[in-house]
Amino acid sequence: xxxxxxxxxxxxxxxxxxxxxxxxxxxxxxxxxxxxxxxxxxxxxxxxxxxxxxxxxxxxxxxxxxxxxxxxxxxxxxxxxxxxxxxxxxxxxxxxxxxxxxxxxxxxxxxxxxxxxxxxxxxxxxxxxxxxxxxxxxxxxxxxxxxxxxxxxxxxxxxxxxxxxxxxxxxxxxxxxxxxxxxxxxxxxxxxxxxxxxxxxxxxxxxxxxxxxxxxxxxxxxxxxxxxxxxxxxxxxxxxxxxxxxxxxxxxxxxxxxxxxxxxxxxxxxxxxxxxxxxxxxxxxxxxxxxxxxxxxxxxxxxxxxxxxxxxxxxxxxxxxxxxxxxxxxxxxxxxxxxxxxxxxxxxxxxxxxxxxxxxxxxxxxxxxxxxxxxxxxxxxxxxxxxxxxxxxxxxxxxxxxxxxxxxxxxxxxxxxxxxxx
Amino acid sequence: xxxxxxxxxxxxxxxxxxxxxxxxxxxxxxxxxxxxxxxxxxxxxxxxxxxxxxxxxxxxxxxxxxxxxxxxxxxxxxxxxxxxxxxxxxxxxxxxxxxxxxxxxxxxxxxxxxxxxxxxxxxxxxxxxxxxxxxxxxxxxxxxxxxxxxxxxxxxxxxxxxxxxxxxxxxxxxxxxxxxxxxxxxxxxxxxxxxxxxxxxxxxxxxxxxxxxxxxxxxxxxxxxxxxxxxxxxxxxxxxx
Numbered sequence: 001x002x003x004x005x006x007x008x009x010x011x012x013x014x015x016x017x018x019x020x021x022x023x024x025x026x027x028x029x030x031x032x033x034x035x036x037x038x039x040x041x042x043x044x045x046x047x048x049x050x051x052x053x054x055x056x057x058x059x060x061x062x063x064x065x066x067x068x069x070x071x072x073x074x075x076x077x078x079x080x081x082x083x084x085x086x087x088x089x090x091x092x093x094x095x096x097x098x099x100x101x102x103x104x105x106x107x108x109x110x111x112x113x114x115x116x117x118x119x120x121x122x123x124x125x126x127x128x129x130x131x132x133x134x135x136x137x138x139x140x141x142x143x144x145x146x147x148x149x150x151x152x153x154x155x156x157x158x159x160x161x162x163x164x165x166x167x168x169x170x171x172x173x174x175x176x177x178x179x180x181x182x183x184x185x186x187x188x189x190x191x192x193x194x195x196x197x198x199x200x201x202x203x204x205x206x207x208x209x210x211x212x213x214x215x216x217x218x219x220x221x222x223x224x225x226x227x228x229x230x231x232x233x234x235x236x237x238x239x240x241x242x243x244x245x246x247x248x249x250x251x252x253x254x255x256x257x258x259x260x261x262x263x264x265x266x267x268x269x270x271x272x273x274x275x276x277x278x279x280x281x282x283x284x285x286x287x288x289x290x291x292x293x294x295x296x297x298x299x300x301x302x303x304x305x306x307x308x309x310x311x312x313x314x315x316x317x318x319x320x321x322x323x324x325x326x327x328x329x330x331x332x333x334x335x336x337x338x339x340x341x342x343x344x345x346x347x348x349x350x351x352x353x354x355x356x357x358x359x360x361x362x363x364x365x366x367x368x369x370x371x372x373x374x375x376x377x378x379x380x381x382x383x384x385x386x387x388x389x390x391x392x393x394x395x396x397x398x399x400x401x402x403x404x405x406x407x408x409x410x411x412x413x414x415x416x417x418x419x420x421x422x
Numbered sequence: 423x424x425x426x427x428x429x430x431x432x433x434x435x436x437x438x439x440x441x442x443x444x445x446x447x448x449x450x451x452x453x454x455x456x457x458x459x460x461x462x463x464x465x466x467x468x469x470x471x472x473x474x475x476x477x478x479x480x481x482x483x484x485x486x487x488x489x490x491x492x493x494x495x496x497x498x499x500x501x502x503x504x505x506x507x508x509x510x511x512x513x514x515x516x517x518x519x520x521x522x523x524x525x526x527x528x529x530x531x532x533x534x535x536x537x538x539x540x541x542x543x544x545x546x547x548x549x550x551x552x553x554x555x556x557x558x559x560x561x562x563x564x565x566x567x568x569x570x571x572x573x574x575x576x577x578x579x580x581x582x583x584x585x586x587x588x589x590x591x592x593x594x595x596x597x598x599x600x601x602x603x604x605x606x607x608x609x610x611x612x613x614x615x616x617x618x619x620x621x622x623x624x625x626x627x628x629x630x631x632x633x634x635x636x637x638x639x640x641x642x643x644x645x646x647x648x649x650x651x652x653x654x655x656x657x658x659x660x661x662x663x
Contacts, residue, residue: 016519313515318504318532320497415476
């Protein structure tokens, strides 16, 4: 296969036929380039939107209480529903519930440590909250069952609080004052998604209920389901609703009595849209690729036609049909591979460039606004290299195939006839 | 050198069949200089194709250098062409994007001779035809006579036993035609068999034997002694014109 002389012959031919080479190369490079840009853009859109789901578990359900809007069993409209730990216990026992945490908000308080202070939000929860919110523990540990049992005055603080109040001091084991109540810091959390913010102190729910005289009242419930489908998730949603309605005596059809947000439903919906968009992008991409293939095939047909005379000469001088086909095919493969590589390189460079610029922009935005960024629609618009390379190989193979038929025909024509064809 | 007996060839296009060669028998000895004449459609191109192993024949036999050429694979045919035959064409048929030296060296490429060596040999042959200074020139920078001389050098480089020339002077003026014929004659002196197809009587008259084809059979064969009178009759014709 590797015959230096053969390659010299091919390179010589390419060098002397620049326009032909350029035309073939351009159609291939353009096809691959467009494919890269399209797939990159599709990926960017999909990455951007799915990144918005990163802050929380994808199969999480949030439930909060509201006021009834329908009369039921003699109760009047406008009755406020109050969740308690009984709701927590009842829902925890239901099927397909993975993690569950009740929450009780204490609201904004002044946090102080030494001479540093600031206003932060305090929230109480169960240990499962870690997995529901997808928090990352960067230092120390999260709340555990023993903390709850003993109603310990311990707190997990957000990274922003640590930065603001503790600076270089190791916060673990230190006492932070919330209002006038000291809490022992046991851990620091961060968020995967910086836009979620880390400006909260998390304490055990039992501690909060005792300290703030809440009895067994809670504000809301957050839970995740075990690995289940969308329809099953909807069933759970309904079961929970019915259960709460039964215990709090409101009409199960009452849409306003409690609030419920199912992230899986949202996630699945969004992902459905994205698989549709993805399919569309692929459709266009394949269309572009086919256009490229047709372009290459056309040019190969013309090339062979144009070279009929040369092929006749070569045959008369002792070229075997195999060597003629080899000459044309290798030239075609060489051109399409090189051009495909250039197209791929340019396409990937462009997408990586956009990615780089966007990331730099996000960095400055996050730096300027502290933590909260807007919802991202476009992120990391890059293409899987494997897809890029297989697309290129496909195009090269198509070019070779397109060249093969006319090359074979040209190799079998009678030289004298080819040479008389003026 | 070449022995053909009762050669038949017909072409089939769709339902039509065209019987081109209708039983040709011919002997060409080594070192002979033969010309084939005939009006268009008489089968001279077909005969040349078969002689050049560029086409198959239906029945009869064709021996080249004592070897029967029949139903050869394309690959074997190509090798045989490369080693025993040299071709010269009416329209020179140089490869336009190769310079004179590269054109001459091409047959050696198909013999697997390394680049440097074949280019050196090509220069020798160009020198022999007085074109050494034109080695770097592209075909379109040369005159018709020069191009044909490059083509002759190319036909000679593989040291063939037989040179087949299809209207070698057809695109040249009289003066240049005669120069080319002189070169061919010189080559013929080196015991290389030459067969040319031509429709020009004066060119044919310079060869040792004229074979006239008519409707797929050999109509006339004029050899040595009769050539003088052929020449005369031809010259007389011309004078009247």
